[in-house]
Structure formats: C-alpha cells, structure tokens
Amino acid sequence: MTSADRHVADTAIDCHATDDGVLRTAVFHLMTMPFTLRLRHADEPTLREAAASCRDLLSHVDRTFSPFRDDSLTSRANRGDWRGLLDDPDFHEVYARAALAADVTHGHFRAMRDGRYDPVGLVKGWAIERAFTRFLRPLLAAGRAEAAALGGGGDMQLGVASGSGFVWGVGIEDPHDAGMLAGTVRLADGAVATSGTSKRGEHIDRTDDDLVQATVVGTHLTDADMWATTAIAAGRERFGTLVAGESDPLFSALLIDRNGAKHVVAPHPAAAPVA
Template identity: 35%
Template sequence: MLIHQANRPRSGDRAVPPSGRGTIPDLRLGARSAPPGERSDGSPADRIVARHTVPTSTTEFSLVLSAPAELGRRGIGEALRDAVAELRAIDLTYSPARPGSLVSRLRRGEISADSYPPLADIVARCAAMRAATDGWFDAWAVPGGFDPGGLLNGWAVERAAARLRAAGIGDYAVFSGADVVVRGHAPHGGPWRIALHHPTESHRPPMMLEMTAGAVGTSGVTGRRDHVVDPHTGKPVNHFLAATVTGPDLAVADAYATALFAAGPAGLDGFPTTDGYRVLFATTTE
C-alpha cells in the first residue's frame, strides 16, 4: 500500500513525470528481470555509447555513457576504466564486508578516522547525516560498530561519476539496485527515462521518471526485512517495504532514505529538506 507520494517533483525540478504512457525506460531500478541500461536505439551519429557492469563484494554497479565521438573509443574506454577502477578501489579499501578494509580497521580501533583523507570524508558525512536526520541515520548505532553502508555505495557512485566528468563525459548514468545518479542526456538524446519498480510486487507498473541531473536513493528495494535498525533501540524496523528519496547527491539521498526507513511515517515530516531532498514514495508493509 502506497502511503506517501508527497513532494512529487514538478516540471523544472530535477525529476519530472514522463510525458506519456508506454515510454520505454533507459534504466530499470529495482527490477528482478530485464537488466537495466540495455537500450541501443536512437543514438545520434556523433555519440558513442558504452555500458559496463562492475561486481563488488556487496553489490553490482552499472554504468551507461553517452560520450562525444571526438573523444574516440580509446578515450572513452580509458574514462570508463578509470570510473570502474574507482568503484573497485572503494570496495577494496572501505567496504565493511572486508576484514582488511579501512572501515573494518576503524571499527576494531586499529586506526583513527583522520588516518586517511577519504576515510575522514566518509566519517564526516556520516556525522553530518546523523545531525541532519535527528539521529535516525546513525552509522555508529548498528551491530558491530561504525558502519557507513547506508551512504557508502552512493559515495562510491558519486566519486565514479566525478571521474567521468573529469574525462569530459557529461552524459551518463551510474547505478546499483534502485540507486542512481544521472547527468545530461540518455543515448537517444532526451532525458534519462527511469523505471522504478515495486520492491516485492513485480506485476505493478513501475513509477516512471525523467531526469537530466540528480540522484534517486532507495532503502529497502530488495524487500529484505530486518536490514535497517532503529538507532535509538538497536532493533530492526519494518515500517516500510521501501523508501525512496531524490536530490542532488546520491550519498545524501541514500542516507535520507535509510533514515526515513528507520523512522517510519513520522519521518515524512522532515521533507522536503532545506538542501533539496524530497520523498518520492514510501510503501508500507501492509
């Protein structure tokens, strides 16, 4: 049951409803079939489209690029490899699932947060989101100690996207599960058309978005229960099947979605935020 679809983006915002029915999506978020990002038709002759999937220890990332032909296939391939290398390096270096990662070492007290600048950035972001959500996002209130997983994948995606921009690619999508960052235009030349699927009911038509900039962050898209805890009690919460937030930065959108999932319906009162984040929808468990 959909209990909230407030703050729906308006024309001119970062995401708008598509103009008509029957639109074929460029990306499918949260779908358990039909891998996203497979469209190949309608690409302008002066563009080169590249796609790649990156498996890591905790998730799978996908990238779709629509790059100027003048960059050449070699230049585009180098940009793609650089972004992929960033995603893999973050997984190796910061994933809480890896015992030797910096986050795991920090959890065990072997290093301090300021030992490495990127680690300090992750910790600072977690602290900022704890403050911004009145403690509903709290990377220190999870079993086992500090765990930035609620925003780490979004942080990784944003860093990979920055690598693409530095290489001169301004039209791309980088996504994982039901989280995505897009910029510019899709290979067909229009806004990115994004289908967001229901977390458990695959027969439902997906929510459709059109975006040229921004992020979509979701907590609970897999339908897996007990994966978010109430930071105030330490107990798993299941107010929602999924909570989806849109805004400028995926790490922040992910953290807000996690906080909303933890807080339940009471958390809806905090949106839209002053820094530009809106609830797209929140679906109850009943």
C-alpha cells in the same frame, strides 16, 4: 602491481550498445553487485575508459571501507585502530558525513551500531557520486558524451551536457511485484536512491516498520541515499517531519507501505516529479 590491483584489472567490463549506437552501456561487478554505466552519444573507447576508471575507484572504496575485509580501515577501526581518520582523507570525510547524517536524521541513520562502525549504508552512494563527478562530469563538459548515468544497488547519479534537452527516465521497481514498476523518475541531472526490504530483508534498524520501500530523488546521491535509508528506519510520518525543511529544490520521495499504497513527499514546487 599488487594482488588487489590484479583483481581489479581482472574484473570484466561487459559493453554493449543499441543498434543505432546512440546509447552505450558497460556493466562490471563489485561489492557483490553489478554496477552499470550508460553514456549517450559517446564512442566505445570513451565508454571503456570511463568504466575502467569508475570500476577502479569503486574497488578502492570497497578495499578501504568494507567491514567484511580484515585489512580495511573500517575493520581496523573496529579493532580499536582509528588512525585512518588522520591518515586517509576519504575515511575522514565519510566518518564526518556519517556523523552529520546521524545528527540531521535524529539518529534514524547511523553508522555506529552496538559499538561497531559500519558506514556501508552511506559509502556506496558517496562512491558512485564521487566517480560520476571525477570521471563522467568531465566527459559531459568536454562534449565527449551527451548524457551519463552510473548506478548500482538501487543508487544512481545522472547528468546531461549543457544545452542538451535529454531527460533520463528511471524506473522504480514495485516491491510487491518485481515484474512491475511502481513509478518513473524523469530527471536530466541529479540522483535517485532506493532502499527497502524486498531485496535484502530487514537489514535496517527501525523505529517504525510501515514502509517496505523508499525512493528519494535529489541533487546529490550521497544525500539521497542517506534519506532513503532514513525513511525505512523512521517510517512515513516521522520521515515527513524530518524532511519538511529539506533545502534541496529537487528533493522528492516515493514511499510504498506494506499495503502497497504509494505516498509522495515533495516539500518544494520544483521537486523532481515521481509518477
């Protein structure tokens, strides 16, 4: 066992359940943030096994992509060693996705800044979606859980078993009042991503600073995360133009400006409601 493996194994997973045992929750910390896994109608061993698998995958992603680790493929690339594009399929996939994101957002989302590669704005959502697909979707298909949700840092992928009428309710924090909700997303299967300045300050390169928070709903968390970041970078008007042709039928966005006004963007009639 390597030192990195021992560190992952030592990362505690805290589990608890509602009094009736219907909803079970596991929390673990990675990438300086808590990640939360929720399973409905699942037993505790299933929860712990799924949480450990998700934690291990996310830890591997952190070791591979973190620009704050000298031994990561990202740090090596920034020192001129881009062999990871040939040697590591995940590194290659994220690089390709980041390049595509820069293209479809007309440069408002970009992983290359001042000659340095930093895919963190995309990779967290990508990793959560991958963990969900690999470890949680099979639980739903096998009847070991009725519903599953995995989230961290404002990003969440959700799903329910076939035939279930359960719908997740995801609260959207008000950036002007952390004790209040700006809205709620009701979604059975899909993704919710939130980006903004209330938690991390001005960490996104912007061409317009009229928005303080953007929440995007869609089918895939990787895409929703990218569009939420793009909204903050581009501003309300430009963002609306960029997503006018968005093909995801679930796509919708709740934008909150500096004055606290809320703006809903929903290109399709069947878009997931945000209220």
